[in-house]
Structures are given as C-alpha cells and as structure tokens.
Amino acid sequence: MNPSLAMVLEKARLANMPKANIERAIARVADKNAAALIEETYEAYGPAGAGIIIEVATDNKNRTMPEVRNALTKNGGRMADPGSVMFQFTRKGVIFISDKGEEALMTALEAGAEDAVEEEDGIEIFTAASDLMKVRGALVEAGLNVTDAELKYVPNMTVEVDGENAEKLEKLLDAIDDLDDVTAVHTNAA
Numbered sequence: 001m002n003p004s005l006a007m008v009l010e011k012a013r014l015a016n017m018p019k020a021n022i023e024r025a026i027a028r029v030a031d032k033n034a035a036a037l038i039e040e041t042y043e044a045y046g047p048a049g050a051g052i053i054i055e056v057a058t059d060n061k062n063r064t065m066p067e068v069r070n071a072l073t074k075n076g077g078r079m080a081d082p083g084s085v086m087f088q089f090t091r092k093g094v095i096f097i098s099d100k101g102e103e104a105l106m107t108a109l110e111a112g113a114e115d116a117v118e119e120e121d122g123i124e125i126f127t128a129a130s131d132l133m134k135v136r137g138a139l140v141e142a143g144l145n146v147t148d149a150e151l152k153y154v155p156n157m158t159v160e161v162d163g164e165n166a167e168k169l170e171k172l173l174d175a176i177d178d179l180d181d182v183t184a185v186h187t188n189a190a
Contacts, residue, residue: 006133007149042068043085046077046172048165050189051085053153058181067179075172088188089153093132095125096148097139104144111138155188
C-alpha cells in the first residue's frame with residue numbers, strides 16, 4: 001500500500017539483506033515508544049556556486065542542523081535560504097535498468113516514462129514522481145531488469161565545476177554524506 005516502503009523493501013531484497021534485518025527495521029519504525037523521525041530538506045551552495053539539496057531523517061533537528069552546517073563551512077560550502085536552491089531542481093522518479101537497445105527504450109516510454117537516456121551500462125529512465133511505482137511495475141512486467149528505482153531531485157540545469165573546485169566539491173559532498181542523519185545528497189554540478 002505504501003509505495004515508498006515498497007521501494008525500500010525492494011532495494012533491501014536486491015542488496016540481499018536478510019529477511020530478519022528487514023523485519024527488525026520495520027518493527028523499530030513501527031514502535032510507538034521510539035523517537036519519531038523527522039524528515040528535513042536543507043539547501044546549500046558549494047564551491048563554484050553548485051547547488052546542493054541535503055535530505056535528512058533525524059530524531060533531533062537541533063543536533064542535525066549544526067552538524068550539516070559545520071560540514072558545509074569546514075569544506076567550503078554554506079547554508080542557503082529556503083527556496084533559493086530548490087527551484088533549480090525537479091522531484092522526479094529515476095529508474096535504472098541494466099537492459100540496452102531501442103526496444104528497451106521504447107518499452108520504457110510506452111510504460112509512461114517522461115524521458116529515457118541510454119548509458120554505458122544500461123538505461124536511466126525519468127518519470128513524474130507520482131508515476132514511479134506504476135512505471136517500475138510496467139518495466140518489471142515487461143521483463144526488463146530494474147536495478148534501481150527512487151525519487152530524486154534532478155537538476156533543471158547543471159553548473160560546470162572543474163579543477164580545484166571539483167575536488168573541493170567532492171570533498172564537501174563526501175563530508176555531508178558521511179553524516180549519520182543524511183539520507184540523500186543531490187547537486188546540480190556537472
């Protein structure tokens with residue numbers, strides 16, 4: 001019934017996570033006495049003006065926000081005002097299949113995909129956020145090998161970052177990603 005939970009369970013199965021671990025994680029979240037997790041989205045700028053969206057799930061906003069701010073300032077980034085980075089991105093469903101070829105591309109488009117791009121090791125498919133599970137299901141039903149399916153912030157335009165700034169940005173993104181409460185990091189850097 002819950003598409004987000006269904007995607008997480010599918011990812012866990014694909015990663016060969018033991019069933020007992022999956023059930024334990026669900027029980028921990030279902031525990032009414034446990035601390036409630038709050039999902040937050042922070043916006044930031046990195047070197048060369050690269051926009052960064054940071055998604056967190058925390059039980060304590062007063063701990064997480066300073067951790068994120070500290071990681072940013074130590075690595076050449078800064079927090080941004082709400083809305084100042086978000087408009088540069090669109091929330092989309094992103095599906096990756098390991099299949100290639102025109103037939104796989106056409107199947108993806110017929111399943112309801114907005115766009116599909118063939119890459120070296122498969123096809124990246126973009127859908128409206130609300131259509132992610134429907135398109136994923138149609139692709140699986142058509143016999144294609146879905147290796148990943150999730151909601152992401154996809155940049156409307158990319159910012160070219162190279163040389164020393166690219167190294168700084170990579171270090172910054174790694175520092176943010178290493179924080180315990182961070183669930184996803186998106187950037188418009190190319």
